[in-house]
Amino acid sequence: MRIAIDAMGGDHAPGVVVEGAVAAAKEYKDVELTLVGDKARIEPLLTEQLPNLHIMHASEVIEADDEPVKAVRRKKDASMVVAGRLVKEGAADAMISAGNTGALMTTGLLIVGRIPGIDRPALAPMIPTLDGVGVLALDLGANMDATPEHLLQYAIMGSIYRSKVHGIERPRVGLLNIGTEAMKGNELTKAAYPLLEGAPIHFVGNIESRDILQAECDVIVCDGFAGNIMLKTLEGTASVIFSALKTEFTRSTLTKLSAAILKPGLAAFKNKFDYTEHGAAPLLGLGGLVLKSHGSSDANAFKNAVRQARTALQNNLVGAIAVEIKNGK
């Protein structure tokens, strides 16, 4: 299994990327890792030589504020684009990047390319749930608008991912909606509902956004706009409440003491809302495996992304999706 890692992507690149790759190369001997990026910056960070860890030089970097399509088209020697090309050409089986999300989606679409029959690849991060397991949500922003047929493909791809990568035997697939009854929703969800009912998945019906944290399904399907609204509201609300708690806790010596007693329990709870703990998000529907790591990923997150890619490759995730989509046509 050959995995290309965009060494220049993410808030703390290339330092933590290299560190994570070294740790992964040591632990997963059956994986060949290639760090793609500025050789002059990567080499000094390599604390040790490992037989399964390589460097491929790339002279350019896509920045966080680059316009995605323009950047991918113009910066042909950007680390992210080069990694995508390795996947496209079969020189790598998967790529991992913590860089510009839009640019990575463009790299997936323009460089790696779609699985035949897939209309729109989808970004599928895990949303934290109260039980600590999380729900795979797609699409979370690769495509703002979706048709009922797109939602059907998202459902099939998400279900296969949860089964192949997380070992869930019969993943419960829900449709993000404003009510639980079958005929609730907008034109999109009303038309998607019967398609999902007829799909080769374990469809559990509509899921209301207020219940998203209750882990009532393993996969939640939505258009990119609604999904983004949901995720950002969740993040915003949690962040506002936690910072208000902090303010209350530090109001006086007495409240500080009280807070100290409550802290361990609260910290454990707060960690459930930590998105970086939930692994990299796959871009599903591409002809090769592409994983998006969180921009603020640390070395451990990169190591975990390698493990995630390894599991997906061992279980032939992309092949399984291709077969299912072909069968459905």
Place this chain on the structure above:
Amino acid sequence: MRIAIDAMGGDHAPGVVVEGAVAAAKEYKDVELTLVGDKARIEPLLTEQLPNLHIMHASEVIEADDEPVKAVRRKKDASMVVAGRLVKEGAADAMISAGNTGALMTTGLLIVGRIPGIDRPALAPMIPTLDGVGVLALDLGANMDATPEHLLQYAIMGSIYRSKVHGIERPRVGLLNIGTEAMKGNELTKAAYPLLEGAPIHFVGNIESRDILQAECDVIVCDGFAGNIMLKTLEGTASVIFSALKTEFTRSTLTKLSAAILKPGLAAFKNKFDYTEHGAAPLLGLGGLVLKSHGSSDANAFKNAVRQARTALQNNLVGAIAVEIKNGK
């Protein structure tokens, strides 16, 4: 000013409705209130006779689980429908109901009727913000799908409401979106953006759902589906976090003591998320004033809804919307 109150709507009807109406009739002598509902149940609750508080008998009640359109069409003598008819016929200037939301929207549309030129009336509740003021959000579920022109009308109506009812001189109107740049979003928001820029409002651009609690605008415009996803995610996340806090606080005697010290500050913060504190939601775009009170409203909430209706009537809210919509055509 004549206001009809659906005495049978809400979780605690008719008791708290009558109680609230009595309090309002006493405080606002310039208002004539009519309690619409089962006379045999309302009369014994009337603790005192007031010259400006009347009863109009209505023999039927629309229940919380009634199918809205069917209920409004069939239960012609339902308290909600009768109140709507009073507004339609000019026997009342406004109506207030805490009953079935869908049925009230149907009553607004079929009984009260739209302002000429308005395509879709919108439900516009206040969403709590950290500063305690709140943002008027519309549409929050009256129509699941919207066109760019609908969003334009929502923006104009919301802006007039904030100005006429809340006295905000130049209400800031934002567009709910997935990024702040002008060209972000789905087809709907991208097409609505230039319309809002050209409207006679103070348009402040796109607002991300993660910032909704930060009070960056006075009115937020969205289609009913996205708005519902946002509101329900906000409610669900807040409720989950507050109940997890409660669990942590009651874990041991020591945490209980600590929690007691933190409680006053936290309760004040939690109250900001209490939707019942934010008044009744107007149904904007109708030919008469229709206010939706929260189902769990207490007597004080009903009294406040009367004050809210009174302010809207004093400032001729409906007339102002009608003029602006006519001018825009």
